[in-house]
Amino acid sequence: MKVLHLSDLHIGKSVNDFNLIEDQKYMLEQILGLIKSRDIDVVLIAGDVYDKTVPSEEAVRLLDYFLCSLSELDVETFMISGNHDSDERLHFGSALFEARKIHICAKYDGHLYTKQLSDGFGSLNIWLLPFVKASQVKHFYPDEEIRSYDDAVRTVLAHAEIDPSERNILAAHQFVVGKSGDPKTGGSESAAVLSVGAVEKTGADCFDDFDYVALGHIHSPQQIGKETVRYSGSLLKYSLSEADNEKS
Amino acid sequence: MKVLHLSDLHIGKSVNDFNLIEDQKYMLEQILGLIKSRDIDVVLIAGDVYDKTVPSEEAVRLLDYFLCSLSELDVETFMISGNHDSDERLHFGSALFEARKIHICAKYDGHLYTKQLSDGFGSLNIWLLPFVKASQVKHFYPDEEIRSYDDAVRTVLAHAEIDPSERNILAAHQFVVGKSGDPKTGGSESAAVLSVGAVEKTGADCFDDFDYVALGHIHSPQQIGKETVRYSGSLLKYSLSEADNEKS
Structure with a gap:
């Protein structure tokens, strides 16, 4: 099964008052072409779908177009909310979209969302963890010691019944650090991300049960x-400081 | 086939700073009960679904709940936008919702939306005309003389191939006047409706081809x-001036 990992679309974003919607549409069309030419089966969108909690009408129109196009390509699409998204607005329609292979998990409800796919190699479990703060997880597990985002993510995962003998893929939207330190920020992340505190970091080792983690x-x-x-x-490159960066 | 006609839900409305969302939820639940107990087959929602073009998160959540519930009841739901709705926002997801019997026409695209249902009595055509201004219709028919809303609606209908030998139902959101004059306003319509000019009125006789018009x-x-x-x-009664009015 071929999986395409996307994130941080930030649909509706402007940079220095320059509206990027046409560039975003162009890029999403390139992605649709790639999904077709590479025979992609599963698309993961790991949060910050929109740039704003109240997206503009043209941003809403572009996401609608992208989701419809994905559905027409008959791929399984999985999408989570990021810190830029409104959980509630991104959640709209999600139950009805399931029939069209669009799976959205925009609100953490105390359980880690999972859906099982399968192919010739057996089961493939997709797990979706929308952006969560420590307090959101604490709400569902008041007796657990949850002080940091790391505690929060570990608590969520500890309560999910993950069978490591099967293939497991997780999509998540967090500031994840490895043993060698922080990830290299691009420069266009929000100020809160660029000056993130220890309490908001999640250790990558908590994901050891997963075969792939789409961040x-x-x-x-x-x-x-x-x-x-x-x-x-x-x-896209979402700040001038990223002008010389490579995109994947 | 049993048809239920709703309109002007104005989800998210507050009256004198009093948030009506819980009352609206209660009413929508009553309606869901009625759909079940009366074996309703078709639900028409004739515009002003939301109260605001940018609905609140709780309004979005309530509409999501209502649409999911309607879909679970396996009724055919038809919904148009009113002047209070954002065409673009209400349109979101509509193509994907079709698979779940939710049919939304929020943007007039030059053609009158139609969907054919059928029962033991033959065909039943549902036609959907979202709220349109004269200029919106003129955009698609630049050569037609369209100066008033009445001209606009007549132009739209003239270009739809309505077969009067079949049963036809239209949902529309306009200020419609009969021979005996203007409709009796409730008092909670917007100021523009309460002081509507002749140019914004549509004569009821333009609907003669329809067996029922859900306004x-x-x-x-x-x-x-x-x-x-x-x-x-x-x-609901959406202004104090309506306190003594009867609701249907």
Whole structure:
């Protein structure tokens, strides 16, 4: 099964008052072409779908177009919310979209969303963890010691019944650090990301049960520790400081 | 086939700073119960679904709940936008919702939306006309003389191939007047509706080809001219001036 990992689309974003919607549409069309030419089966969108919690009408129209196009290509699409998204707005329609192979997990409800796919190699479990803060997880597990985002993510994963004998893929939107330190930020992440505190970091080792972790949040494509824990990077270069960066 | 006609839900509305969302949820649940107990087959929602072009998160959540519930009841739901709705925002997901029997026409695209249903009595055509201004229709028919909303609606209908030998139902959101004059406003319509000019009125006789016309816009339930051209009225009394009005 071929999986395409996307994140940080930031649909509707402007940079220095320059509206990027046409560039974003062009890029999403390139991606649709790639899904077709490479026979992609599964598309993961790891958060920050929109740039704003209240997206503009043209941003709403572009996401609608992209989701419809993905559905027409008959791929299984999985999407989570990032810190830029409104959980509630991104959640709209999600139950009805399931019939069209669009799976959205925009609100953490105390359980890690999972859906089982299968192919000739057996089961493939897709797990979706929308962006969560420590307090959101604490709400569902008041008796657990949850002080940091790391505690929060570990608590969520500890309560999910992950069978490591099967293939497991997770999409998440967090600031994930490896043994060698912080990820390399692109420069266009929000100020809170660029000056993140220890309490908001999640250790990559908590993902050891997964065969692949599709991360969103950091705009530079990179692996965190091992090759199978990765940020895809953002759809476009979203700040002038990224002009010389490579996109994946 | 049993058809339920709703309109002017104005989800998310506050009256005098009093948030009505819980009352609206209660009413929508009553409606869901009625759909079940009366074996309703078709639900028409004739515009002003939301109260605001940018609905609140709780309004988005309530509409999502209502649409999911309708889909679970396996009824065919048809919904148009009113002047309070953002065409673009209400349109989101509509192509994907079709698979779940939710049919939304939020943007007039030059053609009158139609879908054919059928039962033991033959074909039943549902036609959907979202709220349109004269300029919106003129955009698609630049050579036609369209100066008023009446011209606009007549132009739209003239270009639709309506077969009067079949059963035809239209949902529309306009200020429709009969021979005996204007509809009786409830009082909670927007200021523009309460002081509507001649250019914004549509004559009820343009709907003669339809067996039933499910109107939205005016908050008092009433028939316009004949019994089969009706405003359902709003979901709740949306102003103090309506305290003594009857709801249908």
